[in-house]
Amino acid sequence: MNDAIAWLAEQQQPMQDLLRSLVDTDSNSYDKDGVDAVGAHLIKALEQGGIEVQRTAVEGFGDLLLADLPGGSQPPVLLLGHRDTVFPKGTAPARGYTTNGPLAFGPGVADMKGGLVLNCFALLALQRLAPLPFPVRVLFTGDEEIGSGTARDHIEQVAQGVQAVLNTEPGRVSGNVVSARKGGVRLLIEVTGRAAHSGVNHADGASAIEALARKVVKLHALTDYGRGITTNVGLMSGGTSSNTVAPAATAELDIRFVEVAQWAAIKAAIVAIVEEQEVPGTQAVLTECAVFMPMEGRHSLDLLDIYRGQALELGFSVEGEFTGGCADSGFTASLGIPTLCGLGPVGGKVHTDREYLELDTLVPRAQALVGTILQLAKRGHS
Numbered sequence: 001m002n003d004a005i006a007w008l009a010e011q012q013q014p015m016q017d018l019l020r021s022l023v024d025t026d027s028n029s030y031d032k033d034g035v036d037a038v039g040a041h042l043i044k045a046l047e048q049g050g051i052e053v054q055r056t057a058v059e060g061f062g063d064l065l066l067a068d069l070p071g072g073s074q075p076p077v078l079l080l081g082h083r084d085t086v087f088p089k090g091t092a093p094a095r096g097y098t099t100n101g102p103l104a105f106g107p108g109v110a111d112m113k114g115g116l117v118l119n120c121f122a123l124l125a126l127q128r129l130a131p132l133p134f135p136v137r138v139l140f141t142g143d144e145e146i147g148s149g150t151a152r153d154h155i156e157q158v159a160q161g162v163q164a165v166l167n168t169e170p171g172r173v174s175g176n177v178v179s180a181r182k183g184g185v186r187l188l189i190e191v192t193g194r195a196a197h198s199g200v201n202h203a204d205g206a207s208a209i210e211a212l213a214r215k216v217v218k219l220h221a222l223t224d225y226g227r228g229i230t231t232n233v234g235l236m237s238g239g240t241s242s243n244t245v246a247p248a249a250t251a252e253l254d255i256r257f258v259e260v261a262q263w264a265a266i267k268a269a270i271v272a273i274v275e276e277q278e279v280p281g282t283q284a285v286l287t288e289c290a291v292f293m294p295m296e297g298r299h300s301l302d303l304l305d306i307y308r309g310q311a312l313e314l315g316f317s318v319e320g321e322f323t324g325g326c327a328d329s330g331f332t333a334s335l336g337i338p339t340l341c342g343l344g345p346v347g348g349k350v351h352t353d354r355e356y357l358e359l360d361t362l363v364p365r366a367q368a369l370v371g372t373i374l375q376l377a378k379r380g381h382s
Contacts, residue, residue, distance in 0.1 A: 001374045004125040005314075008367050015117050015362045016104070018045055022113040023097040023106035027062070029084040035062025035142040038083040038113075042067075042120060042140060049124045061150045062142020066158065069123050074134035074380050075163035077373055079123075080155070080328050081116045082144030086351050095353065103356045110347025110357045115168030116140065118344055118366045125370050132377045134163065144328055147186065147290025152331055159332045164303055164376060167329040168344040170357070171365060172321050178342030179304050179320025181330055182228065183263065183294030187253040189215065189274055193282040195240070195247035205245025206281025209238045212249040214278040219253060222269055228258035229266065256324055258294055260334045292326035293334035295341060300333070303340040303372070310371035314364050343369055 021041045027034040039062060043053045046067050056064040062083055085108035097106040104114075119138045126136055139158050141151035148155065159165060171177060191212045196205025222231045231253060238249025253270070257263060274286045297320070304320045311318050321342070329341040345365050347357040 004370050005367050019117050020097040023109050026089045026092045029143050029146045031089045035083050045120050058150050065140040067138040069136040071131050071135040072133035076135040078162045078165045079119050079138040080167040081119045082141045084145050086145050110170040111350040114357045115344030118168045121366050122369050133380050155331050165332040165339040167341040170344045171346040173348040176319045176321035179300040180297035180322040181295040182256045182324045184292045184326040185255045186290040188287040189251045191249045191284045196245040198243045207245050208249040209246040211279040211282040218273045230256045293330040295330040295333040300340045306375050307372045310368045
C-alpha cells in the first residue's frame, strides 16, 4: 500500500496533463467521434502502463471501453466512469482547459473527466504492485448524461459477480462522497386529439392540450415529499394556432424516487393517468426515454467505512452525502452490489460554464481510492 500511495504522491503533474487533454476534447453525449477521442486518450495512458483495454463498438454513441488489471480468483472490483459531457460540440475550442491558482476550469472538468483521470492512475498505481487477489476493472461508458441507454446493459453485465463498485463521479462541494442517490426517470407523453376552428366549430374538436393539462395536474399530485418522490413536467408543447383546437400536445415528465421498490407503484400510477381519456376524442402514448435506478444508502455503508478510514490516514475527512442527482452507480446498487459514488476529485458548478475542479484533491482522492481497493484485498486475505 505504501508503494502505491508514494507513487501517486508524485503524479500531480501527469494527472493534470491527462486532465487537460480530456477537457480540451469535446465529448457531448451525441458526439460519438468526440467521446471516442476522449477514449483514445485513456487507452493511450493505460496501454503505456501495460494495461489492456477492450473496446466494444456502439453505433451512434461512444464505444464502451473495459480496462482490466488481472488478479486472483476472488470476485473483482469494478470502477465506473463516463466520458460524455452535456456541453455541445465546439465548447472546448471556445473555452478549454484553464487554471486559476488551485482551480481548473473547462467543460466536464469535474463531471467527470477528473474522475476518469483517477480511474486511470488508480490502475497504474495498482499495476506497480504484486497481483491482487482479485481483478480490478474500469468500465468507461459514453452516454451517461442522457440516461446510459447504450451502457446500462453492459454495466449490469460487467458488474455480475463483482464484490464492490466504485464510481468516480465528482466529490461534493462539501468534500464528501456520495453514499446515496435518487433514481430518476424521464418520460415522454404524446397526446393526439382532433383539430377544429375555435370559433366556427369548436364542439367538433378534441383538445389535446386540455387533455394533457388535466393529466399534468394528476401527475404532479403524485409528488410525495415525505417519501422522497417528486414528479415534474418541465417541458410542454402543442397546438398549431391560437384559433385552432389543438390536435396534438407533448410533455416531458421527470420522476425522482429514493427506493427501488417505489418505482413499480409510481409507474403503474403514471400509466393509469396517461391511459385515462380525459377528453373524448383524445388518446395518449407514454414512452420511457431514460431510466436511472436509485442508489440506496444501505448498499454503501461498508465501503463508506473503509473509504473514510483510508481518507483519515491520508489526512482528510469525509462523510457520505445524499444527492437527488442520478448516476450509473444506481444500476449496480439496485442489483444489491456494494456501491460507493462521488469518489472523484472535488468540484462544483457542474453543467455550467463555471464548472471547476480543485486540483489539490486529485492526488489524495486517487490515493484514497487505491487505499480502499487495497483494504478490500487485505480483508479478503484475512
